[in-house]
Amino acid sequence: MINRVCIFLCCVCVLGGCGINDEPMPQIVSGSSYAPRVIPPRIIAPKQNVRGSYSNISRSWFPPSQLEKGWRAVIVHHSATDFGNAAIFDKWHRERNHWEGVGYDFVIGNGTDSDDGEVEVTFRWRKQIPGAHCRAEPNNWANEDGIGICLVGNFDKTAPSSRQIQSLLKLIHFLQKRYGIPNNRIYGHQDTPGARVTDCPGRNLSISRLRSMLN
Ligand SMILES: [Zn+2]
Numbered sequence: 001m002i003n004r005v006c007i008f009l010c011c012v013c014v015l016g017g018c019g020i021n022d023e024p025m026p027q028i029v030s031g032s033s034y035a036p037r038v039i040p041p042r043i044i045a046p047k048q049n050v051r052g053s054y055s056n057i058s059r060s061w062f063p064p065s066q067l068e069k070g071w072r073a074v075i076v077h078h079s080a081t082d083f084g085n086a087a088i089f090d091k092w093h094r095e096r097n098h099w100e101g102v103g104y105d106f107v108i109g110n111g112t113d114s115d116d117g118e119v120e121v122t123f124r125w126r127k128q129i130p131g132a133h134c135r136a137e138p139n140n141w142a143n144e145d146g147i148g149i150c151l152v153g154n155f156d157k158t159a160p161s162s163r164q165i166q167s168l169l170k171l172i173h174f175l176q177k178r179y180g181i182p183n184n185r186i187y188g189h190q191d192t193p194g195a196r197v198t199d200c201p202g203r204n205l206s207i208s209r210l211r212s213m214l215n
Helices: 002-017 086-097 123-127 141-145 162-179 207-214
Strands: 073-078 106-108 119-121 146-151 186-188
Touching: 073 141, 073 162, 106 162, 141 146, 146 162, 162 207, 186 207
Parallel strands: 073 146, 073 186, 106 146
Antiparallel strands: 106 119
């Protein structure tokens, strides 16, 4: 009974924690005598430095060149479950949310249903289509223009493994270099401008620490 309740709650977290939207990054304008205002999102910048050299990067991380678009933020999630992988989340998101499939672009395993630190690439990244991981105003910007990375685990209860963090850093480095995404556009779900209130990615995954490790 307890296990069934836990599984149910985990599913609720996964399904409820990540909506279908994303938005632009508000920026405070300094030097004004008025209250700070929010600058509307810019049109996505063209791909930057996309033909730079990359070493020791999985070919699967590179989208098909004819489909590749520009991206301007990275949104980090936890699955809020103890287990899972891209195929499991894909099944849940199809059956329970009636989505096209798993909402994330990448899933980083914790050793349960995929290897610890294994990076799985989903159909959303391969097709370069909007995600379904972070609804944010305005205009669903985070799903449209943000790259969704989910680490398997409930980081309110446990912490990400060192291999998960290593893989996350490597993946984010790659995405930053390829799309010109600065550290201040690496968000946790709950810190994403315009996002709905959520605990994701959990109290034990610190985005400020992650950003410092990216420096
Ligand atoms: Zn999330």
